[in-house]
Amino acid sequence: MAEKKPRRRVIHPWPLRLTHWLNALAIVMMIGSGWQIYDASPLFAFTFPPLITIGQWLGAAIAWHLAFMWLLVFNGLVYFIWSAASGHFAKFFPLSPRAVWRDFTAALTFKLPHQTGVYNAVQKLLYLGVLFAGVVIVISGLAIWKPVQLWFFCDLCGGYVAARYVHFFAMAAIAGFFAVHLLLVAMVPKVLPPMITGGRMEP
Amino acid sequence: MKNINRRSMLFRAMALGAVSTLPGCDYEDPAHPDIADKFLHAMSAWNDRVQEALFDPHTLAPTFRAEQITNPPRFNAFYDISQAPVVDPATYRLELGGQIQDKSPWTLAALNALAQTSQITRLTCVEGWRVIGEWEGVPLGDFLRRIGADTTCRYVSFKCADGYYSSIDMPSALHPQTILALKFLGAPLTPPFGAPVRLRIPTKLGFKNPKSIMQLAVTNIYPGGYWEDQGYNWFSGS
Numbered sequence: 436m437a438e439k440k441p442r443r444r445v446i447h448p449w450p451l452r453l454t455h456w457l458n459a460l461a462i463v464m465m466i467g468s469g470w471q472i473y474d475a476s477p478l479f480a481f482t483f484p485p486l487i488t489i490g491q492w493l494g495a496a497i498a499w500h501l502a503f504m505w506l507l508v509f510n511g512l513v514y515f516i517w518s519a520a521s522g523h524f525a526k527f528f529p530l531s532p533r534a535v536w537r538d539f540t541a542a543l544t545f546k547l548p549h550q551t552g553v554y555n556a557v558q559k560l561l562y563l564g565v566l567f568a569g570v571v572i573v574i575s576g577l578a579i580w581k582p583v584q585l586w587f588f589c590d591l592c593g594g595y596v597a598a599r600y601v602h603f604f605a606m607a608a609i610a611g612f613f614a615v616h617l618l619l620v621a622m623v624p625k626v627l628p629p630m631i632t633g634g635r636m637e638p
Numbered sequence: 639m640k641n642i643n644r645r646s647m648l649f650r651a652m653a654l655g656a657v658s659t660l661p662g663c664d665y666e667d668p669a670h671p672d673i674a675d676k677f678l679h680a681m682s683a684w685n686d687r688v689q690e691a692l693f694d695p696h697t698l699a700p701t702f703r704a705e706q707i708t709n710p711p712r713f714n715a716f717y718d719i720s721q722a723p724v725v726d727p728a729t730y731r732l733e734l735g736g737q738i739q740d741k742s743p744w745t746l747a748a749l750n751a752l753a754q755t756s757q758i759t760r761l762t763c764v765e766g767w768r769v770i771g772e773w774e775g776v777p778l779g780d781f782l783r784r785i786g787a788d789t790t791c792r793y794v795s796f797k798c799a800d801g802y803y804s805s806i807d808m809p810s811a812l813h814p815q816t817i818l819a820l821k822f823l824g825a826p827l828t829p830p831f832g833a834p835v836r837l838r839i840p841t842k843l844g845f846k847n848p849k850s851i852m853q854l855a856v857t858n859i860y861p862g863g864y865w866e867d868q869g870y871n872w873f874s875g876s
Binding site: 472473475476493494495497498499501502505580581582583584585586595596599 | 677678681682685689692693694697698699700760762763764765766767768840841865868869870871875876
């Protein structure tokens, strides 16, 4: 039998790449329109500049928001199901506070090398955190959208008034992740092409 | 049938706004609805259907205690409070139209003579703010049955003294907390808060609670609404 050439493993399988980019689109649309919705009745003493919001008035922003929520949710469900079925979630574990601290201090002193296909402890924590924020933002969003019919989500958030704050802070967490994520990609640009092409593990 | 063009103008305006941040789209030809228009229109219609399916006629909106009532109450309309229409209660007649057996107009006294119900509920504005108030009036379901309305029709529509108009789905109209309110905070409605008759429907957003109602109709023809025609989601249920 002919000797088989060892196949190099794909760094990012196609379901991960597809859901990643669809999620990126959904997040930009949801946050951009969400900021415009926020501006109609701000929770805090600031508003988002219209230049960086989506939809020129409240009605448009809500229409975009309630259109793209379907992409966010269904794409998210596909990601969760695929990750559970494929074993992708195993890459986030094991995770210990000690390891997070070790990798965090190493990263701050630029001593943390990028290992292709392996998540360091800080990455694991950030990814788990943003996934959690994603679940929270969907639940609180449903609570705000349908507080009567989906009252259990509203109760889970501590009531309608609290749900708006929960939704806001989940957005802030996701936006913060987004900023750090883009910064890290800018610092280690070689990680970008594999998220488009899939890439191959170095032999 | 839902009017194909009911939102196209509105959505054009909306889309224009959206596109200012979405390079690559062009909205310069108003004769041809663009792809963003059509997309938002279709998604909003889909969201109407989802909400109709989610609607449970037995799920009640939360109620509150008297001390939780927002004081002073908050006025809101598409005009200043000084512009609120003043309707003479003595000559007021609620006109009825559409699929209704007895279309005789109703005086305020006749409406007040019907069995009343009161509620302390939260009115949530599409903008995000909310107030808690106490409303008292005639359950719309009771009223519709009394006038021989065809409750198999899809819509109940309202036309107001200030030119505002809106419409709701029949299941929401028959919900026990949906009332033709005659009183607010224990006293007859005042002009800024919808005198002499307003719809109070705590299972929908504030703009689905038309004030100073002059005409009520039951119909299968999509009636739209003042804000709905500008792009707000029609069902807008909570």
